[in-house]
Amino acid sequence: xxxxxxxxxxxxxxxxxxxxxxxxxxxxxxxxxxxxxxxxxxxxxxxxxxxxxxxxxxxxxxxxxxxxxxxxxxxxxxxxxxxxxxxxxxxxxxxxxxxxxxxxxxxxxxxxxxxxxxxxxxxxxxxxxxxxxxxxxxxxxxxxxxxxxxxxxxxxxxxxxxxxxxxxxxxxxxxxxxxxxxxxxxxxxxxxxxxxxxxxxxxxxxxxxxxxxxxxxxxxxxxxxxxxxxxxxxxxxxxxxxxxxxxxxxxxxxxxxx
Amino acid sequence: xxxxxxxxxxxxxxxxxxxxxxxxxxxxxxxxxxxxxxxxxxxxxxxxxxxxxxxxxxxxxxxxxxxxxxxxxxxxxxxxxxxxxxxxxxxxxxxxxxxxxxxxxxxxxxxxxxxxxxxxxxxxxxxxxxxxxxxxxxxxxxxxxxxxxxxxxxxxxxxxxxxxxxxxxxxxxxxxxxxxxxxxxxxxxxxxxxxxxxxxxxxxxxxxxxxxxxxxxxxxxxxxxxxxxxxxxxxxxxxxxxxxxxxxxxxxxxxxxxxxxxxxxxxxxxxxxxxxxxxxxxxxxxxxxxxxxxxxxxxxxxxxxxxxxxxxxxxxxxxxxxxxxxxxxxxxxxxxxxxxxxxxxxxxxxxxxxxxxxxxxxxxxxxxxxxxxxxxxxxxxxxxxxxxxxxxxxxxxxxxxxxxxxxxxxxxxxx
Numbered sequence: 001x002x003x004x005x006x007x008x009x010x011x012x013x014x015x016x017x018x019x020x021x022x023x024x025x026x027x028x029x030x031x032x033x034x035x036x037x038x039x040x041x042x043x044x045x046x047x048x049x050x051x052x053x054x055x056x057x058x059x060x061x062x063x064x065x066x067x068x069x070x071x072x073x074x075x076x077x078x079x080x081x082x083x084x085x086x087x088x089x090x091x092x093x094x095x096x097x098x099x100x101x102x103x104x105x106x107x108x109x110x111x112x113x114x115x116x117x118x119x120x121x122x123x124x125x126x127x128x129x130x131x132x133x134x135x136x137x138x139x140x141x142x143x144x145x146x147x148x149x150x151x152x153x154x155x156x157x158x159x160x161x162x163x164x165x166x167x168x169x170x171x172x173x174x175x176x177x178x179x180x181x182x183x184x185x186x187x188x189x190x191x192x193x194x195x196x197x198x199x200x201x202x203x204x205x206x207x208x209x210x211x212x213x214x215x216x217x218x219x220x221x222x223x224x225x226x227x228x229x230x231x232x233x234x235x236x237x238x239x240x241x242x243x244x245x246x247x248x249x250x251x252x253x254x255x256x257x258x
Numbered sequence: 259x260x261x262x263x264x265x266x267x268x269x270x271x272x273x274x275x276x277x278x279x280x281x282x283x284x285x286x287x288x289x290x291x292x293x294x295x296x297x298x299x300x301x302x303x304x305x306x307x308x309x310x311x312x313x314x315x316x317x318x319x320x321x322x323x324x325x326x327x328x329x330x331x332x333x334x335x336x337x338x339x340x341x342x343x344x345x346x347x348x349x350x351x352x353x354x355x356x357x358x359x360x361x362x363x364x365x366x367x368x369x370x371x372x373x374x375x376x377x378x379x380x381x382x383x384x385x386x387x388x389x390x391x392x393x394x395x396x397x398x399x400x401x402x403x404x405x406x407x408x409x410x411x412x413x414x415x416x417x418x419x420x421x422x423x424x425x426x427x428x429x430x431x432x433x434x435x436x437x438x439x440x441x442x443x444x445x446x447x448x449x450x451x452x453x454x455x456x457x458x459x460x461x462x463x464x465x466x467x468x469x470x471x472x473x474x475x476x477x478x479x480x481x482x483x484x485x486x487x488x489x490x491x492x493x494x495x496x497x498x499x500x501x502x503x504x505x506x507x508x509x510x511x512x513x514x515x516x517x518x519x520x521x522x523x524x525x526x527x528x529x530x531x532x533x534x535x536x537x538x539x540x541x542x543x544x545x546x547x548x549x550x551x552x553x554x555x556x557x558x559x560x561x562x563x564x565x566x567x568x569x570x571x572x573x574x575x576x577x578x579x580x581x582x583x584x585x586x587x588x589x590x591x592x593x594x595x596x597x598x599x600x601x602x603x604x605x606x607x608x609x610x611x612x613x614x615x616x617x618x619x620x621x622x623x624x625x626x627x628x629x630x631x632x633x634x635x636x637x638x639x640x641x642x643x644x645x646x647x648x649x650x651x652x653x654x655x656x657x658x659x660x661x662x663x664x665x666x667x668x669x670x671x672x673x
Contacts (some may be wrong), residue, residue: 073644074590074591076598077622077641079619123648125594188493194495200595245308
């Protein structure tokens with residue numbers, strides 16, 4: 001048994017092992033997402049009343065107070081040292097309708113503007129107010145949210161803040177990322193749940209979606225996990241690349257393994 | 259045999275001699291004059307320093323002040339200290355005219371000395387940003403500031419974190435401070451020596467949650483305080499432990515017992531009440547005092563609907579009201595993920611004289627008490643509040659009766 005043979009054989013098994021690990025990782029992520037999505041569908045509680053969402057009432061015509069009873073009214077009397085104001089890490093663009101190519105931005109908050117990200121002087125939860133900032137209502141289209149915009153520390157009139165707009169979920173999640181980053185109580189609360197920081201942020205951004213789901217009012221498209229996401233695409237690409245390389249060098253492996 | 263009895267005899271004599279001393283010490287009065295006990299050397303040193311201190315007072319008065327009364331130092335000023343009968347003023351590159359200016363400011367040429375310094379006080383104070391950076395990286399700093407005599411800035415980090423810092427960031431740190439007059443040294447955590455009163459603000463060191471002290475007492479023979487159970491859950495995944503509690507930014511103890519049910523289907527003792535017992539590990543002491551000069555002399559756990567009660571919370575302060583409902587099971591949220599479902603709670607309508615929120619975030623754990631004749635008795639501690647209607651002050655309070663904590667082994671201090 002030559003050294004060259006041992007090295008080639010060893011390398012071959014290493015590549016195969018990596019391939020198996022990558023495939024297992026991809027299968028786990030895809031399987032988990034598919035299972036989560038399936039469970040969401042089958043476990044949706046049945047509601048006695050037909051919610052406006054189920055009746056497909058347009059967001060602009062929807063009476064959002066209909067869901068008030070879904071949210072807690074009693075709160076532990078705890079005080080959290082929160083950083084309420086942050087500079088938005090992305091430009092926030094708000095629309096009066098889910099935009100097509102020609103829809104204009106109604107309100108734009110430029111990257112770097114100081115916004116009141118965590119609502120101040122709340123009478124309920126210290127972390128969020130339904131319908132404000134990152135605590136948005138789901139729409140009928142995945143990735144688009146319906147919410148009152150973040151207040152800026154300068155120049156925004158109250159009328160703008162009482163008005164609901166459409167905004168991309170990923171821009172709200174970018175703000176939430178920063179909110180969690182600068183606020184220890186958020187991090188502590190997420191850690192207490194034991195599911196990792198990303199899972200925690202996912203849940204905070206979909207707070208209303210979860211409440212609607214638990215009451216059987218609506219299965220938001222944003223609650224589903226993405227089966228084809230960036231990580232899965234990268235994993236699949238890596239798997240494909242390794243297989244192609246193995247096949248192209250098939251002759252080499254076979255010859256050396258004789 | 260004789261030797262043995264002699265030892266016993268002398269021990270007994272020693273103990274007997276200690277008794278009057280202990281009696282004198284325990285009789286100390288808050289208004290007692292201690293000046294006659296000051297050592298002679300100290301008295302003489304104080305006398306010697308008097309003119310230098312007067313010169314310092316004049317110098318201080320000569321500085322402009324900001325809105326908070328903090329002096330705005332000139333850029334050539336580097337600090338001062340007292341040496342025997344002289345006030346040593348440190349200046350950066352002092353010229354003769356500059357020295358004369360400072361003599362004029364201190365109105366004393368005789369008790370002033372000058373020392374050349376490399377860094378101005380303004381510059382040294384600006385180095386506090388380095389301490390802030392370390393603190394942001396979760397290194398626990400016991401003290402930092404300008405060492406005036408040494409004309410440098412020092413940061414004292416508690417031993418455990420100091421070692422961590424030296425291990426993890428030794429090179430980066432050296433690079434950051436190599437050209438700066440900064441000294442980083444290991445230090446010990448500061449301990450406070452306060453008497454904790456019901457209504458004092460305490461903080462969960464691990465999640466930052468602000469709560470109130472309920473009352474002092476004992477738990478398992480140790481000094482302890484009672485507070486709310488919510489937000490005081492165990493932390494850590496692999497080695498879970500109860501959180502540490504701070505008073506005035508200094509660690510005062512650790513939670514040793516906690517109860518606040520989070521399971522909606524749970525039943526039994528674990529669902530009754532929302533409280534945590536904090537064992538005092540520093541030198542703070544537990545008392546039976548409540549803000550407003552109230553001394554708790556007993557407990558009155560079970561009260562009927564209509565009873566008038568008082569509460570004190572660290573945020574909203576004092577309020578009074580009436581018990582509306584008893585033995586309720588209440589569901590309340592921490593505002594984010596955790597929902598508590600707790601049984602055995604009382605509901606009361608509270609108000610204060612200013613018409614503002616009678617209960618607010620930070621009041622959790624605060625004492626709820628009542629008057630029984632001339633005595634004040636503890637009924638329980640603050641648990642939660644109901645979100646008020648828009649434009650109205652928060653008034654509905656939920657509280658945990660003291661019985662559950664007593665049943666779990668906490669003894670309320672009543673004297």
